[in-house]
Amino acid sequence: MALIVQKYGGTSVGTIERIKNVADRVIRTQREGSQVVVVVSAMAGKTDELIGLANEITRTPDPREMDVLLATGEQVSIALLSMALKEKGVEARSYLGGQAGIITDDAFGKARIQSIAAEAIKRDLDAGRVVVVAGFQGIDEQNNITTLGRGGSDTTAVALAAALKADICEIYTDVEGVFTTDPNVYRKARKIEKISYEEMLEMSSMGAKVLQIRSVEFAKKYNVVLHVRSSFTDEPGTIVCQEDEEMEDVLVSGVTYNKNEAKITIKNLPDRPGIAARIFSEIGKANIVVDMIIQTPSTQGGHANLTFTVPIGDYEQTLKITEKLARELDAGDVVGYEDIAKISIIGVGMRSHTNIASKMFEALANEGINIMMISTSEIKISCLIEQKYTELAVRALHDAFELDKPPREDT
């Protein structure tokens, strides 16, 4: 008998009507002969409502108490879904994170799962029950409630699928799957049938919001096959799994963009060993993650210009740190620029195909788009451009790599 973990996001359980629909889908899956574990998020809007209450009290809520507060969102969902299942005549039982045996570290608000003791769930499944688990939450070893951070319900689902050795983990969301690019930006965006964990990780970190990165890492580590699909249709979505030969035939799987970075340049930095390390270690101490970096020779001899990007939310703080450092290091002006976008093409096929980078640069050049910075990984090439060209660049790259055509026709 197959064991399926299904995860439903906040939109999928956003109203009582939708919760009833989820119940119908769960029941259908069970009737088709599978054991079903359902992981649910808080009803859409609920988490923001709770955060709003906390913020009326303080701008800096105690992290432990914040987790106690936020965990109620998923608790409401599991109770309501279990009631709906029982109302439809199906035996079901709700599990809080702690009841499901999900033990995490004690990093409130961003806890990491350390172990899962799923015996109770297994017993309920074997007794024919549907098991409904609160996503996003666990308990630490001192029995404190913890939460896994935004999108943590995906991680809960994948971790449970791994612990239960489930056949598949279905992630139900409000989009139909993973697309070659944002369909809001380009109407030719095509739903991807199958994608590797590595590509999915790059897509997620590049701004595709479908899956939380940590859940994909988890799936990759434990080889859990994911099926990302819509809770509003019966169409198949996108399978996320281990790379196979077929995938390598595809040059580029997707085009992503990210408008949430800003660029900072330190001019005329004395070109001495250890200076860059000093700068990035100071920024790192402030828990700011630097993304792209380039160093170019300055027109002033023995000096260099150092440019890097940081998340837009950390921009002001990074600017302050950098300006202070520039004075200390006897460097020139610090120049910040926010109106940038990072455009990336992603594909495992890059490993075995050449000339993909040049094809990308050419496509951008044909549209008159200047490239400010470039960074590459084994399966990704990113270019920093003026933000106003974002959509134009996405469409140009999508066309250049013929992403609107299904991969089978390519080969």
Added chain:
Amino acid sequence: MALIVQKYGGTSVGTIERIKNVADRVIRTQREGSQVVVVVSAMAGKTDELIGLANEITRTPDPREMDVLLATGEQVSIALLSMALKEKGVEARSYLGGQAGIITDDAFGKARIQSIAAEAIKRDLDAGRVVVVAGFQGIDEQNNITTLGRGGSDTTAVALAAALKADICEIYTDVEGVFTTDPNVYRKARKIEKISYEEMLEMSSMGAKVLQIRSVEFAKKYNVVLHVRSSFTDEPGTIVCQEDEEMEDVLVSGVTYNKNEAKITIKNLPDRPGIAARIFSEIGKANIVVDMIIQTPSTQGGHANLTFTVPIGDYEQTLKITEKLARELDAGDVVGYEDIAKISIIGVGMRSHTNIASKMFEALANEGINIMMISTSEIKISCLIEQKYTELAVRALHDAFELDKPPREDT
């Protein structure tokens, strides 16, 4: 160092502003040199909102899941109050029912506390922390969430006060204390300074909504001194404690009324041994609690009329059961009547004073109010009257026993 348990009801934590006020009061109590355990209810309206969600799914929600759902209300309150305390610079820690070691039976929705393991709370108190406990909830031995039923937060507070051997248990509510009668019915109603557990129990069961009966039983059993007071003023409220000599000097402590019963009469019941037992055992099987009972000879020889009262919510069902029984037992008509009220006077002084009943009947007679049924206990006399005379009767009795005058002037 004194240990004080404070319980704040839903109205007292009904808004963020009020939660902040509660935090101020808790901090003041701690600064005055006490260890403080705070028990809170769900924010006013929250529980009804959750019940509303469940009722959108089903009229008969699964009891286990209902408790999972309802327990979130108090969980939100403890998180917010703990945040508010920390924001004001006071160390605090929230406890769910289960975390506080409150173990109950598994009667979902009306669970009874079986034990409290309060070691963790004691450690936090000794470390100088304010401990904030979710009222109304616990866990059973299988780690399922349970709730204690409406008003259960009072019980949580009293049970914790007993387990921690607290010096006093303060019940903060939206009224100033226990009154000689409902101030909405008679403006001369006076706040009672001190009242015995027994009187409080009778007052509660007769419709005074200040304290949940079970919490008073608990307080009596473990001799926990209660202080019922308003969270909106600094005025002392009403102390509920063991009976003392002073209390015996008071003839009557309060007048209560209850409009939530209905009366049923079976006419011409064959007057045979065991017939009344048969009737009340059938009604009891339906979990309906009969209150007052009288049997009077019928005009038809060898027959009797049997009259009794039941809660208005059980009226229709009782009528059906009774009509069926009447046919089986070859009795006459069954007559129901809903427009009744039960008026009671309560006072431990009745034990040592005579003529209180006759004074009550006289006061009612003087207003032309007919008495349909009478029941008495050691410290209470109740009369069933036409509902339309309720307020008139309350005021007449309040005047007759001079309840507007403080007891010290009486003696």
